[in-house]
Amino acid sequence: MTENIQLNSEGKLKHFLSIEGLNKTLLTEILDIADSFIGMNDQQIKKVPLLRGKTIVNLFFENSTRTRTTFELAAKRLSADVLSMSIATSSTSKGESLLDTIRNLEAMFVDMFVVRHAISGAAHFIAQHTSPHISVINAGDGQHAHPTQAMLDMFTIRQVKPDFSNLRVAIIGDILHSRVARSQIQALNILGAAEVRVIAPKTLLPSHVESLEVNVSHDLTSGLKDIDVIIMLRLQKERMTSALLPSESEYFKCFGLTEAKLKIAKPDAIVMHPGPINRGVEIDSKVADGPQSVILKQVSNGIAIRMAIMAMAMQKQGAVG
């Protein structure tokens, strides 16, 4: 990248668009700051005044109740004012252009956009064209990146297994269409994971997947050996109708995580899933609800991580005046 638009002139976080382009120190700082926000979950007052008076707009061009609510809660816990907008984009009618939507909101003096969009590169585009004082957080763009999810996954892993250099992580499922997987792979590699393994049928792997610095397996049984962290990805119904997979049951037979398959991994392996879970398709209920699952932890960690990222992105550079 010629110039990293995510960092301001002092190397501090300004936009949070992708894991790529950030270094280990910065990622670790995000995790450490999220740690300090975790303690707040137990307080009676789940609020700090850090972003008081700031206006954060959640611009969701793609529906997602779960991600949107965690961003809303995170912003509110930082005492910011939050505006949530769900903008449906139909493929036939264009309506207001992306740029016009942004400009109209900027005219209302907002401080931050949290953007989720179905097209890769949307968050980058907004960051490049928005007023200089506004920060942009990518809540997921097309198939490109979902960096806040990746960070909360890293945070969850670190809570249980603090040393990344020893970890073998397997990501299982639809890597091809997964922005979460791409961000997770980048984060794991930057944080120095011992190995990142992707396990999927060939139709669900992007071409040139090895260029992402991962090992590839098409077989769950052999692929799970020696694994410390298992990340299951969601299988979407459209994959069956686009000739990528024959059926959910066949997928579950080969790549579904059952108790038996789980035993192949290390005995203290943890099971993760970015959600929402398709029970009986990618993961068995017993495993999802079992003792090795940290799926619910991921959810509660989501707020702290997003608080950390939003607080860091809103810092201004140096002393004023």
Add this chain to the structure above:
Amino acid sequence: MLDINDLLNTLEAELKRVIVERGLVDPLMIGIRTGGVWVAEQLHQRLGIRDELALLDISFYRDDFSQIGVNPNVKPSQLPQDIKGRDIILIDDVFYTGRTIRAALNEIFDYGRPSQVVLAVLIERDGKEIPLCPDCVGTSIKLNAGQRIKLTGPSPLSIHLQTLDAVA
């Protein structure tokens, strides 16, 4: 020369006087991290406070967030669930500009409405910027340019006057 025991003795005596004067009943003692906690630990013992010492981290209530950003080493505050109607003794090591106390008060009041707050500091120095003032002090001093107070601890607890290298 600053002697830690002298300061603690004076502060203890002052606090005992104010507790009676202001009619504090079963007070809750709160120490501000980090130096204030060390001082509070000593006083908590000396005064025989009933409730466990409460700890306050004001990092998220500071007024200079936009200049210095988020501190990555924050431990959460430990206050009891309900401080409504409680008498509070707030302890810090040094009272300087007053901003720390302003932040501490904001945070305490977010937890609930105390009956009253008594502020006790080991050292009050010159340089106030906010109209607040401690109720009890171990001592009041005026520092020269480039001097600052450093508390080390928790064990042994000691206090030093440092002269920073002259900056042009």
Add this chain to the structure above:
Amino acid sequence: MSQIHIKQGHLIDPANHINRIADVYIAGGKVVSVTHEPAGFKATTVIDATHKVICPGFIDLSTRLREPGQSRKATFKSEAIAAASAGVTTMCLQPDTNPVIDTPAVAELIKELAEKAHYPQIYPIAALTRKLEGTELSSMLSLKQAGCIAVSNAQQAVKNLLILRRAMEYAASHDLLVMFRPNDYWLGNNGCAHEGAVATRYGLPSIPEEAETIALAQCLELVELTGCRMHFGQLSCKRSVIKIYQAKKYGLNISADVAIHQLHLTENDMIPFDSSYHVLPPFRTEEDREYLRQGLATGTLNSICSDHQPHDIDAKLGAFPETEPGVSSLETLLPLMLKLVEQGEISLQQGIAALSENPARVLHLNSGALTVGYAADVCVFDPELTWQVNAENWKSQGINTPFWGQQFKGRVTHTIQAGKIIYSLE
């Protein structure tokens, strides 16, 4: 009528094997001599071409001027000026205008627009199928008679191979050249970038090279079956070059071109999500670029085109996959060709031939050469003159080029079309 004397330039005329310092004499709209001053010649204009190159005016096999129908993006007027300043004296207009060039009326309209823009040498390419919908044949004969120089599918899909076969047979029966951009719509899968490491990293919907090579292979088989004369446009990958080479060796009557920017940029040059790099076919790998360059050097790909596609600003403002593909490229045609020469990939003669003699041969035009008696389409350029791609110098209405802001070496100083000076620098 003006009589033009171009003095002492480095004359490069590949078709006539000329490569020496010479003078060119133009009268009555034609080249009258490249050796000596003809008797009775009285120059009304003298062009001092010392230290400059004189060559045939460039013939562009694929351009889009956006009229009729999309004048927001560009007009004949603006692009004719751009073309003239780029040394281009003949342009072939792709049929995906609005309305599509599938009726003689549209072909006539184009002729009118060209005259109005004072740039008569714009040849419309007729649509292969009606409305470019890929299902019914267009009235190719009427279109040919109305001045269309070839037929093409532009960037559209032909519904199935049976229809493609029939379209090719019909074109062949009227001795029409079919210009074809091979792309399998289904394998292309609405992608916007090359299926490779870069698209994988950025999660961009991608197009495997097989979308081009498979469509090309199918078409080559149909060329043999139908005896149709075919020109493959804007090839982008190694395996396409190999197939063209093999097909030519085998004896098929085909030709192929490559867009000038494909000879320079690869997926690795793409600035992440910068829509200036959104083109179809997409920028591929360094190996593909290597083969495209070699293909040009060995003559397998004999022509270079600009693939000029000017856009309005809004078309390029958006998330990468949502932007419209295409580069405004007329004015970078010469400097980019010279860059290839500088890098030792091709000789200057080859570069000029790829822009003049060879396209003329593909189109069966008596042009692309400074043959005595031919219409005087001449380009004079200064190979050492440096200039920057910026608002001051750029003439096209579309500023969508990945080379914006770059310094280039080589600039046209004079362009003569049919004996008339249509451009001079300063």
